[in-house]
Amino acid sequence: MATLEATHRAIDAVWRIEAAKVIAGVARMVRDVGLAEELAQDALVAALEHWPKDGVPDNPGAWLMRTAKNRALDRLRQESLHAKKHEELGADLEALQAHVEPDFVDALVEASADDIGDDLLRLVFTACHPLLATEARVALTLRLLGGLATDEIARAFLVPEATVAQRIVRAKRTLAAAKVPFEVPDASERAPRLASVLEVVYLIFNEGYSATAGDDWMRPALCDEALRLGRVLAGLVPGESEVHGLVALMELQASRAHARLDAEGHPVLLLEQDRSRWDPLLIRRGFVALERCRSLGGSRGPYALQAALAACHAEAREAAATDWPRIAALYAVLAEVTPSPVVELNRAVAVGMAEGPQAGLAIVDALRDEPSLARYHLLPTVRGDLLARLGRAGEARAEFERAAALTRNQAERRLLLERAGGTA
Amino acid sequence: MAYMLMLVEPVGQREERGVEAGKLVYDRMLGFAEALKQRGLLRGVESLAGLEKGARLQVRDGTARVLDGPFAEAKEMVGGFFLLDVATLDEALALAAECPAAEWCTVEVRQVGPCWA
Numbered sequence: 001m002a003t004l005e006a007t008h009r010a011i012d013a014v015w016r017i018e019a020a021k022v023i024a025g026v027a028r029m030v031r032d033v034g035l036a037e038e039l040a041q042d043a044l045v046a047a048l049e050h051w052p053k054d055g056v057p058d059n060p061g062a063w064l065m066r067t068a069k070n071r072a073l074d075r076l077r078q079e080s081l082h083a084k085k086h087e088e089l090g091a092d093l094e095a096l097q098a099h100v101e102p103d104f105v106d107a108l109v110e111a112s113a114d115d116i117g118d119d120l121l122r123l124v125f126t127a128c129h130p131l132l133a134t135e136a137r138v139a140l141t142l143r144l145l146g147g148l149a150t151d152e153i154a155r156a157f158l159v160p161e162a163t164v165a166q167r168i169v170r171a172k173r174t175l176a177a178a179k180v181p182f183e184v185p186d187a188s189e190r191a192p193r194l195a196s197v198l199e200v201v202y203l204i205f206n207e208g209y210s211a212t213a214g215d216d217w218m219r220p221a222l223c224d225e226a227l228r229l230g231r232v233l234a235g236l237v238p239g240e241s242e243v244h245g246l247v248a249l250m251e252l253q254a255s256r257a258h259a260r261l262d263a264e265g266h267p268v269l270l271l272e273q274d275r276s277r278w279d280p281l282l283i284r285r286g287f288v289a290l291e292r293c294r295s296l297g298g299s300r301g302p303y304a305l306q307a308a309l310a311a312c313h314a315e316a317r318e319a320a321a322t323d324w325p326r327i328a329a330l331y332a333v334l335a336e337v338t339p340s341p342v343v344e345l346n347r348a349v350a351v352g353m354a355e356g357p358q359a360g361l362a363i364v365d366a367l368r369d370e371p372s373l374a375r376y377h378l379l380p381t382v383r384g385d386l387l388a389r390l391g392r393a394g395e396a397r398a399e400f401e402r403a404a405a406l407t408r409n410q411a412e413r414r415l416l417l418e419r420a421g422g423t424a
Numbered sequence: 425m426a427y428m429l430m431l432v433e434p435v436g437q438r439e440e441r442g443v444e445a446g447k448l449v450y451d452r453m454l455g456f457a458e459a460l461k462q463r464g465l466l467r468g469v470e471s472l473a474g475l476e477k478g479a480r481l482q483v484r485d486g487t488a489r490v491l492d493g494p495f496a497e498a499k500e501m502v503g504g505f506f507l508l509d510v511a512t513l514d515e516a517l518a519l520a521a522e523c524p525a526a527e528w529c530t531v532e533v534r535q536v537g538p539c540w541a
Contacts, residue, residue, distance in 0.1 A: 158461045160471045160504070163454060215467070408463045 007052045010060075015044060018061040019147035022068050024119035029072045031182050033126050034172030037144060039075065043068035120145075121184050121236045128197040129180055136171040137200045139164050145232075146225050156218040157207060194237070198246050198303065201229050205250050209257075223254050234289070241298020244289045245307050251286035252310035255279040266411050271319045283314045305334045324354035341370045342378075349382055357389040377406035381416065426467060426536035427516035431503040433529035435494070438474060438503075452524040457506065465519065468507035475501050503529065507536075 022043060027036035043064045057063040127140040142148045142156075150168065154161040185193040208222025230247040237243055259277035262268050290311055293304045309330050316322040331347035344367060352360020364383050373379045384399030400420035404413045438446060450471065460466040475493035482489050503525070510516050513533065520531040 155468070158466050158469060159454065159457065160469055162471050162473075408459075410464050 004052055007056060008048075010056050011044070011047055011051060014047075014056075014060040014064070016147045018064055019044075020120060020123060020145045021061065021116050022064050023144050024123035025065055025116060026068045026072045027123060027126070027182050028119050029069065030076065032172075032176055033123065033140075033144060033182070034176055035075070036072075037172075039068050039071045040064070042071050117236055118184065120232070122182050124197055124233065124236070125184055125193055126175065126180060126182055128193075128200045129175060130193070130196055131174055131178055131180065132171050133167075134200070134203065136167045136174075137196070138203055139167045140171045141200050141229070142204065142225065143168055145229060148225070152218055155216045156222050158219075194240060194242070197233065198242060201226050201233070202246060202250070202303075204229070205253070209253060220257070223250070223257065226250060227254060234292075238292075239296065241293045241296035242301040242303050244293035244296070245298055245301050245304035248286045248289035248293060248307035249303050249310055251282045251289060252307060252314050255282035255286065255314065266415075270313060271322075275316075275318060278314070286314065287311060300333065300337055302334070302338045305330055305337060309334075322353070324350055328354045341367055341373050342376075345373070345379060345382060348386075352382075352386050352389075357386040361386045361390070375406055377403045377412070377416070379403075380406065384419070425509070425511055427508045427510055427513070428534045428536060429506040429508065429516070429520050429523060430532040430534065431505065431523075431525045431529055432500050432532050433503040433525075435475065435498050435501050437529070449524070449528075453504070456522065456524055460506065460508070460519065465508050465510060466506065467509050469505070471504040472502060500530075 019040060022040045023033065023036045026039050027033050030036055030039070046067050047060075047064060051057070123144060124141075127144050128137045132140065138157075139153055142153050143150070148156075150165050151161050154164045157164070204222050205226035208220050208224075208226060211219030211222070227247070227250050230243070230250055234243050234247050255278050256270070256273060258279065259273040259275065260268060286307065290304070290307050293299070293301070293307070298304050299308070309327060312323050312327050312330070328347060328350035331343060331350050335343050335347055344363065348360045348363035348367070350360075351363055361383070364379070364386060367373055367379065370379075380399040380403040384396045384403060387393075387399060388396035397420045400416050404416035404420065407413050407416065441449070453471070457466060457469045460469075475495055475498060478493045480491045480493070480495065506519075506523070508516060508519060510519065513535065516533045516535075520526060520533050523531055525531060
């Protein structure tokens with residue numbers, strides 16, 4: 001019994017690492033990610049049947065790949081697609097027309113081992129296809145690339161399992177119905193398609209980052225998953241600066257994970273965090289990724305800029321040592337690259353620290369009629385903070401109370417009401 | 425503190441409502457769950473499939489008896505649940521009042537705690 005458990009754990013671990021590659025490799029053959037996933041699952045079932053008896057193979061990934069591709073060849077023959085597809089499949093043609101010998105498929109698998117990077121990339125771009133709604137892209141990415149089960153995805157996003165199952169089914173159907181080709185977008189489409197991929201990865205990261213202490217462990221685990229996907233992506237498209245920018249941003253944000261919550265599980269503001277609890281390894285990785293991004297000339301990319309901002313905080317040994325002028329300058333660049341009222345609000349905070357609360361207040365006051373910020377609780381929060389520092393206590397309290405009324409988040413409301421109460 | 429909202433619906437309601445109306449109801453509930461999540465109050469949520477997909481089991485005198493659904497005598501069934509993080513029963517009741525399902529079924533509010541208390 002102990003051996004069986006150990007085998008199952010080993011299979012779980014292997015699956016997490018290999019699932020995406022197997023799905024990607026099969027998808028290139030069958031040109032349908034839904035079918036590819038099914039066939040990969042068949043290989044997993046076969047592993048669950050054989051490995052407890054025969055032992056885990058020396059190269060479990062290759063075993064899974066070979067088994068899945070065998071099933072794929074069977075399926076292709078059954079569905080009589082080979083006539084249409086033989087040109088596309090190129091080297092696999094002989095395998096289709098001949099009785100499949102295990103050695104032949106082995107040779108195929110080895111020959112295409114170098115292509116697995118390309119196949120993974122094709123899978124990434126397919127899962128994040130703009131035809132799909134964002135939640136569908138997220139669910140499909142976690143499923144096909146993360147190897148997560150439906151219930152794991154559901155627990156991670158706090159939605160019913162049936163909903164996640166629905167999203168994935170519909171997503172696969174949409175891709176099949178639209179005959180979305182299993183390919184890496186060409187140069188003309190590359191930038192927006194890559195942006196969509198990065199958006200999905202960062203969405204997954206943020207979902208995990210917003211998890212609080214009492215949550216199911218699947219939620220913070222999303223940060224690790226997003227980081228892993230980002231690093232894999234950086235390995236697949238090393239020449240794209242924004243990918244390194246996003247990885248840098250995630251590494252640096254993740255470095256603060258253990259300092260973000262206090263003993264009661266309430267969030268702690270960045271400037272008040274115990275910096276000895278920031279992870280130096282992740283910080284170093286973040287700096288390395290940021291450097292790669294810069295060396296590729298990507299310093300003005302949105303993720304690169306946000307990573308540079310995170311790096312400013314990571315570099316300061318204590319809050320008082322923060323290089324606020326540099327942060328203000330970075331926000332000024334971000335405001336040019338991706339102008340938005342929220343960016344401007346953040347710039348106001350930085351300027352308020354670098355040049356004093358009056359300078360910051362001038363920027364905030366210019367935003368007061370901004371319609372998109374009308375219900376945004378951080379606007380009165382920032383204004384309240386600046387007013388408090390200028391000694392305008394009564395006005396500050398009114399702003400904190402207004403902010404508390406606007407936020408839907410319990411923990412934040414509590415914090416804001418405390419600040420209002422503390423402003424005499 | 426954790427509270428659970430259990431949705432108690434009359435047996436047969438789903439069938440009477442039909443698939444299209446049922447999907448609209450489901451979407452409203454998803455919206456409610458999402459709002460709870462944004463407010464940091466949601467610990468878990470699931471919708472439950474019908475009784476015919478379930479079963480009941482009892483072990484008596486060492487023997488297990490399984491009864492397959494649907495259950496002839498059942499008038500009510502649990503349709504789903506929300507697991508919440510709120511401080512008091514009153515807060516849980518306030519959220520139950522916001523739950524769309526309260527309009528067409530009963531929302532039972534239970535505190536999480538040991539069965540021997």
